[in-house]
Amino acid sequence: MSPLPNEALEVDDLLAPFHAAETPRERWVIGTEAEKFGLTRDGAPLQYEGPDGVHEILQEFVAKHGWTEQREYEGAPLIALRRGGASITLEPGAQLELSGAPLDTIHQTCAELRGHLAELRSISEPRGIQWLGLGFHPTASQAELPWVPKLRYGIMKEYLPTRGAMAHDMMRRTSTVQANLDYSDETDAFRKLRIALRIQPIVTAMFANSPWLEGKATGERSHRARVWLNMDPDRSGLLPFVWGDSPTYAEYVQWALDVPMFLVKRGKKVHRNTGQTFRSFMDDGFEGLKPTMEDWETHLNTLFPEARLKKTLEVRGADSQPQPRICALPALWKGLLYDPKAMDAADDLTASWTLESVEAVRPAIAEKALAADLDGKPVLEHAQELVAIADAGLERLGNLDGRGKDERVHLRPLRELLDAGECPADELLRNVGETPSVEALVEHAQA
Numbered sequence: 001m002s003p004l005p006n007e008a009l010e011v012d013d014l015l016a017p018f019h020a021a022e023t024p025r026e027r028w029v030i031g032t033e034a035e036k037f038g039l040t041r042d043g044a045p046l047q048y049e050g051p052d053g054v055h056e057i058l059q060e061f062v063a064k065h066g067w068t069e070q071r072e073y074e075g076a077p078l079i080a081l082r083r084g085g086a087s088i089t090l091e092p093g094a095q096l097e098l099s100g101a102p103l104d105t106i107h108q109t110c111a112e113l114r115g116h117l118a119e120l121r122s123i124s125e126p127r128g129i130q131w132l133g134l135g136f137h138p139t140a141s142q143a144e145l146p147w148v149p150k151l152r153y154g155i156m157k158e159y160l161p162t163r164g165a166m167a168h169d170m171m172r173r174t175s176t177v178q179a180n181l182d183y184s185d186e187t188d189a190f191r192k193l194r195i196a197l198r199i200q201p202i203v204t205a206m207f208a209n210s211p212w213l214e215g216k217a218t219g220e221r222s223h224r225a226r227v228w229l230n231m232d233p234d235r236s237g238l239l240p241f242v243w244g245d246s247p248t249y250a251e252y253v254q255w256a257l258d259v260p261m262f263l264v265k266r267g268k269k270v271h272r273n274t275g276q277t278f279r280s281f282m283d284d285g286f287e288g289l290k291p292t293m294e295d296w297e298t299h300l301n302t303l304f305p306e307a308r309l310k311k312t313l314e315v316r317g318a319d320s321q322p323q324p325r326i327c328a329l330p331a332l333w334k335g336l337l338y339d340p341k342a343m344d345a346a347d348d349l350t351a352s353w354t355l356e357s358v359e360a361v362r363p364a365i366a367e368k369a370l371a372a373d374l375d376g377k378p379v380l381e382h383a384q385e386l387v388a389i390a391d392a393g394l395e396r397l398g399n400l401d402g403r404g405k406d407e408r409v410h411l412r413p414l415r416e417l418l419d420a421g422e423c424p425a426d427e428l429l430r431n432v433g434e435t436p437s438v439e440a441l442v443e444h445a446q447a
Contacts, residue, residue, distance in 0.1 A: 009282060009291045011253065017297060018189070018249045021182075021311040028182040028338060029102040031312065032109050032330045035095045035175035035320050036447040037137050041128035043438035045140040046094050048148050052127040054094045060123040061088060073268035077149045086112065092153045093145040093172025096120075096131070102180070102312075106334060106410045107401040110327045117323060117447065130438075133326065133447035135210030135224035135319025137173040138436050145172045151270045152302070155262045159274040163232035170231050174224045175320035177207070179330040180312035181337055189309060190247045191347070192337050196307035197238050198350040199336075199386060200317040201358055201365050205379045206387075206414060207329065208369035209319035209424035209445075217434035221369035221425040224319050228306075229362060235259050236304045243355045252309055257282075262302050264289055313337075321424065322446060324413045331410035334397070335390030342393030349385060369423040384418050387411060 038046030038054065047053045058078050061067040067088065070080035081088040085101030098116045103109050120131065132138070137145075147153060153171070160167030183189035208222035220226055228236060241251050257279035264271040264286055273286050278299050281291050300310050306317045318329050336346045353375055361379070364372035370380035394407040401409075417423065432440040 009293065009296070011257070011282070013293065014253045014257075014296055015249045016293070017300070017311060018186070018252070018309065022185050022189075023182040025184055028184075029104055030106070030109065030182075030330050030334050030338075031102045031180035032100045032113070032177065032326065033097055033180070034100075034113065034133070034177040034326045034447075035091055035097040036131045036133055037095055037140075037175060038124070039130045039132065039438060039442075043139065045137065045144050045146075046129060048090070048094050048146040052129060054090060054096060054148075057096075057120075057123055057127075057129075058088070058090075061119065064123065065119045072151055072265075076268065079148060079150050086116075088116075090148045090150070091171070091175070092148050092150070092156070093137070093140075094148055095172075095175050105399040105401075106327055106331045106407045107399065109330055110410065113323060113326060130442045131447040132441055132445045133175075133177075133209075133320045133322040134441075134445050135175060135208070135222055136169075136213065136227070137175075138210075138212040138441060138445075139215045139438075140173065141214055142168055142172065147172075151265060152262050155270070155272050155274065159262065160232055163234065164230050164236075166227040166230035167232065169227045174210075174227055176224070176316060177318050177320050177326050177329050178314055178316045179333045180314050181333060183313055186249055189249075189313065190242065191343070192313050193239075193307055193309055194242050194247070195337065195343065195346050195350065196313065196315050196333075197242055197305075198353050198358060199346065199382075200238070200306040200315065201362050202374070202379055202382050202386060203315070203329075203332065204317045204319075204362075205365045205369040205372065205423060206332075206383045206418070207318035207321060207325070207424065208365070209321055209428065211425040211429055212434075212436055215435060217429065220367045221423055222319055222366050225317075225362070225366035228317075229366065231304070235302065237306065238355060238359060239305050239307075240355055249309075256300060256303060259299075259303060261299055263298075264291075264295060265298065319424070320447075325424065327410040328412075328414040331394065331407055332387065332390045332414065334407065335393035335411070336386065339393030339396050341396065342389050345389045345392075346386065349382075349389070369425065370418075370421065380418065380421055387415055387418060391415075 067081035067083045070082050079090050087099045089097045100112050204225050210222050210224040258277050261273045264273050307315045361374045372379045391408050399407050431444045
């Protein structure tokens with residue numbers, strides 16, 4: 001039971017969001033979040049303010065398509081929209097994100113995404129704005145990008161570079177696609193989390209889609225993955241405690257308690273608080289403030305491991321993609337983690353992988369993606385095995401669209417690349433080249 005507003009927050013109270021999120025299997029749904037970069041007519045990165053800036057685009061969503069404005073407090077800048085169970089939000093460098101509604105099938109997810117992109121095109125095309133589904137901005141320097149005026153972003157801007165050399169790149173020059181999955185109880189949550197952390201680097205390799213930096217090829221397949229290796233180690237990575245025997249909500253809470261905070265927010269007033277862990281905040285308070293459950297949930301949102309537990313299990317390690325492959329990401333995870341036989345197979349396949357071996361391969365995956373080696377064989381082979389497991393899982397789940405096709409159809413773009421031994425970046429470099437033009441990017445990487 002959560003504490004009343006005038007009661008002190010106890011450690012046991014911090015378990016409540018996880019228990020409240022537990023969902024019976026028959027009610028499991030899946031949500032998908034996908035980010036994208038905007039380019040103006042002349043190929044410059046989209047700004048927040050000004051004519052044809054992303055602020056103006058958000059206003060057009062409200063006026064033309066029935067979205068509702070979301071602000072951090074009355075009079076605050078417009079930084080998000082909501083409609084039904086979906087939202088449109090902004091990352092720090094004005095990357096535009098659709099946070100999709102929790103839906104029953106990947107068919108519905110794809111329909112939602114197509115609808116969103118159609119609305120976005122109706123607003124963007126008259127302005128000459130194009131959108132790219134890539135994991136790292138292919139042309140922009142840091143100096144060319146805006147800072148979105150969200151309260152926590154200003155604090156992250158100052159603090160995170162003290163914890164990782166590529167923090168600003170993470171904030172403003174990366175884009176991802178992630179899936180959000182349900183769990184039924186503590187055992188199910190941590191079995192899924194453990195499997196997800198084991199295979200997340202393999203998924204990163206499958207979806208590697210960021211070969212350029214400031215208009216030139218880096219020699220890597222996922223520069224975004226490289227960036228995440230140079231981020232705040234306190235709040236990112238593969239969560240070593242989850243790899244042990246029978247991890248629990250309590251262990252997750254203990255980890256989160258010792259991660260430094262960003263801020264304490266009270267209305268429109270922000271208290272910068274980067275020098276204190278949440279544990280210390282609970283023990284000692286901060287500037288006369290005592291923690292609330294809202295503070296705790298805000299803190300959970302500032303933790304960035306490759307897979308994280310909140311009201312859903314979020315799998316977060318893939319580069320963003322053009323539309324057909326966006327649908328492949330939630331399809332892959334649903335097939336692996338929502339079908340019991342598939343989850344058993346994924347667990348068995350990865351049971352011998354150690355934290356040390358998976359951690360060690362991450363730099364090679366950033367560079368070579370599917371050509372890296374793990375556990376004595378190429379990552380490509382592991383990827384093909386995982387997709388086969390997910391394919392069988394989706395077939396057993398048997399969710400059909402109006403044409404009688406099950407959700408395996410959404411894995412097809414991924415399977416075709418793997419059959420050719422390629423990740424998306426390999427295809428991009430072949431079709432676009434090492435120094436991408438705006439025209440070629442729009443043709444081959446359009447969101």
